[in-house]
Amino acid sequence: MAKATIQDVAKLAGVSIKTVSRVTNREANVRQETRRKVQRAAKRLDYQPNPSARSLAGTRSYHVGLLFDNLSASYLMNIQSGVLSTSRSEGYDLVIQPCDYSDPKLVASISSMVRSKSVDGLILTPPLSDMKPLLKALDKLGVCLALIAPADPSNRHRSVFTNDQDACAEMTRYLVSMGHQRIGFVIGHPDHGAIGNRYLGYRDGLGSCGLKFDRRLVKQGDNTFESGEKCGHRLLDLEDPPTAIFASNDDMAAGVMRAVHEMELAIPGDVSVAGFDDAPLASQIWPALTTIRQPMEEMAVRATEFLLRQLRGETGENNRHTIASTLVVRESTGPCPRNRG
Amino acid sequence: MAKATIQDVAKLAGVSIKTVSRVTNREANVRQETRRKVQRAAKRLDYQPNPSARSLAGTRSYHVGLLFDNLSASYLMNIQSGVLSTSRSEGYDLVIQPCDYSDPKLVASISSMVRSKSVDGLILTPPLSDMKPLLKALDKLGVCLALIAPADPSNRHRSVFTNDQDACAEMTRYLVSMGHQRIGFVIGHPDHGAIGNRYLGYRDGLGSCGLKFDRRLVKQGDNTFESGEKCGHRLLDLEDPPTAIFASNDDMAAGVMRAVHEMELAIPGDVSVAGFDDAPLASQIWPALTTIRQPMEEMAVRATEFLLRQLRGETGENNRHTIASTLVVRESTGPCPRNRG
DNA sequence: AGTATTGTTGACAGCGTTGTCATCTGTCAA
DNA sequence: TTGACAGATGACAACGCTGTCAACAATACT
Structure with a gap:
């Protein structure tokens, strides 16, 4: 036996x-x-x-690494699940590495980890997928890379994107179609690349509806619930507050909702709120959040497939893959109050 | 180099x-x-x-495994984080294995995974930590085990517990102290061991306050948001509905809150709602959920330490460790309406 | 027919470590 | 002084696999 x-x-x-x-x-x-x-x-x-014998004898380790910054991000489990099942099914094992992207010695510590665990390839999630110095260092080490949702669609690395910008334009148009003219926006963390595209989409949406952009309706958040709450208050405290607020992710949207509640306003009666991600939170909160569903697990699967293909030496012609995010209308958005009976 | x-x-x-x-x-x-x-x-x-050379030449693999059933459980990230950091710091690597506890071939598939990945030890989370046939099979394979929150405090395996029962009794007494006499309870998934102790605590709490237990105020959920919503409706539809509802976890509590909202009742004005876990959701929902904080990451750290100690051959005298959960009062609970001005 | 080419297979030497066993040293008791 | 013994160190064979290279068979071309 x-x-x-x-x-x-x-x-x-x-x-x-x-x-x-x-x-x-x-x-x-x-x-x-x-x-x-x-x-x-x-x-x-x-x-x-025997994996040990394989990696000892051969030139490959049969390990792929998953690097992520923030343990608490709700979508990480989905990403991990996608990477895990895909790599496992191809005989690769997963090495998980949480790290602190604000650590000045990040590049050094990741490099050392890569060398000691000898991973063949690495999957990076935001904001790590946007850190140029890190990418450069890893390139130099000779690790294959696949990036999830980098801000910049450079062709140097295989990357998986969503159409953040288009989806946000659509969300904005949807809000306008409900009669909203003053739509607040909460920007995400500036270092968290792709999330910046959501702001661009918001502006596109406004533009395509012929609405003028108002800088005062835009506040800078940092992806956290707390920052959403703060921005929500700042928007609602304006002389002429928005009738709808679109936050760059669901956590911040939940924060905005809290701000709305604290001002004793109704959602969506007085203010509509929309988010982005379709985190579990979105459907468990009251009222359920209108948001944009980003198929995180699928993105992770694609990224892993990219990586494994590269490890197998297949030179795919296409280095980029875009996955569609879709609008999910729930209860937190409704007609603009001024336009109602 | x-x-x-x-x-x-x-x-x-x-x-x-x-x-x-x-x-x-x-x-x-x-x-x-x-x-x-x-x-x-x-x-x-x-x-x-070189880990490969080590495990090839030696008798140990320097791998510990983490088995869990449900990818979406919000606390898994915390558990994983605790296991990862602890095992990494002792030179062990983590192998993650999601599995489906309802799969009839579960024992076989886990056994095969253990053999092919050759892990030295395994950490089990609920409900896997309660599956006797699985435990027996793993024992026979000679893997060391550490269990997180098993229902049954048998001394055969090293386990980490929380004082679910006491904490729930405390929560119940707290609700009674706010004037509530009719307190509904939503039971968790029957296979998810330790969660059953929460029901016991609820009954303890009632008893110690001299309140009679009413079977009609107890509904069976399955840990999901949806089941919480359903149970919430069934409780609120009673002729003499409860003025407070205590759910066995936060997801179900959020479901109860939705049911309350759907009935156009106020929280906590008309109905108080309490949960268990202190998941991120609890503080992001409106009103913020009164709940019991379970230090999941710490439990994972302790379990991993247990496991590693066992792998090192140290025969600790104590096979069990209890970690205190604590009551967190937020906004979703308040005085019983009938007792107010 | 002879020669080059391609496809198919196997012998064998590592990969970097641990386990086993042998050797060497020094200490202590007789 | 000798022998016994424990402590300290090293030589060397695994561990299970892949990479290299050589050998051979089958096919295609002169």
Whole structure:
């Protein structure tokens, strides 16, 4: 009942261990018949290559790393789940590395981790996917990279994007279609790349509806609930407050909702609130949040596929993949009060 | 700049590789002076033992596994974070394994995973930590185990508990102290062990306040938001509905809150709502949820320490560790309406 | 027919570490 | 002084696999 090794399979199949190795690694130049013989033997013995031996002998570690900054971000579990299932299914193992993006020694500590764990490739989530010095250092180390939602669609690295900008333009147009003329916006963390595109989408949306952009209706948040609450208050305290507020993520939108409640205003009766992400929170809050669903897990799957393809040496022609985010209308948005009966 | 190996260290220190190995593994019978010489050399070369070589040559894999059932549970990130940092700091690596506890082939698939990844030890979260057949199978495989929040405090495995029962009794007494006489309760998923203790605590609390227990005020949920909403409606539809509802976790409490909102009742004006966990949701919802804070990350740290100690062969006298959960009063609970002005 | 080319297979040497066993040193009792 | 013994160190064979290279078979081209 001891674990079967490559030797056992070779003996049972009547070939050399090297041939078994070839079959296991899907190498070319093995006769169909031989291949099948080996596969049957492997199956009968429930053979599973020893990862340690593989990485010790070979040049690859069969590890991919997932780097993320903020443990508490609600979407991380989804990303992790996508990366995990995809890499596992291709025989790779996942090494998880939380890190602090504000740490001045970040590049050094990640580099050292990459070397000591010897990962073949790395998947970066925002805001790490935007840190040029980090990317450069990792390139130099020779690790393959795949980026999730970087701000800048440079072609140097394989990246997965969502159409943040278009989706936000759509959300804005939707709000306008409900009669809102003064729409507040809460910007996300400035270092968190792709989230900046949401602001651009907001402006696009305003523009395409012929509404003039008003700088006073835009406040700077930092992706946290607390910052959303603060910005919400600042917007509602304006002389001519907005009738709708669009926040760059759901956490901040929830913060805005709290501000609205604290002012004893009704949602969406007095103020409509919209978010972005479709975090679990969005549907569990009252009233349920109108938001934009970003298929995080799918993005992670795509990014991992990108990475693995690259590790296999396949030179895909396309380095970028865009995944559509979609508007989800729930209860937190409604007609503009001034336009109602 | 290539990675230093044990050979390099041995040469620099002027000893054999075996001695370096002894020092690295803190083995006995090495002269102080020799030990120091080796340590200096290792430091100078930034030597880090190759994990693959270690596990290939030795009997241990330096991997601990984390098994969990439900990817979406909000506390998983915290658990993972605790396990990760603790095991990493002791030179162990983490292998994550999401699984489906309702899968009839669960035991088989986990066993095979344990063998193929060859983990030295495993940390189980609910409801996996309660599945006797699984525990038995893993015991037979010879893996060390540490359980997080199992229902049954058997002494066979090292486990970490919270005082769910006491904390819930306290919450119940708190609600009674606010004048509530009819307190509804939403039970958690029946397979999710420790959560059952919360129901016991609720009954304890009622008892210690001299309130009679009313079976009609108790509804069975399954830990999800949706089940909380459903139970909330069933409770509020009673002829003599409760003035406070205590749900076994925050997700269900949020569901109850939605039900209350849908009935156009005020929180806590008409109905008080309380939860358990102190998930992020609890403080981001309006009104912020009164709940019980369960220090998940700390539990994970303790469980991991347990496991690592066991792997090191230290036979601790105590196999159990209890961590205190604490009441967090926020805005969703208030005086009973009938008792007010 | 002979030669070059391509496809298929195996022998064997590592990869960096630990486990086993042998060797060497020094200490202590007889 | 000798022998016994524990402590300290090293030589060397694994561990299970991949990479390299050589050998051979089959096919295509002169």
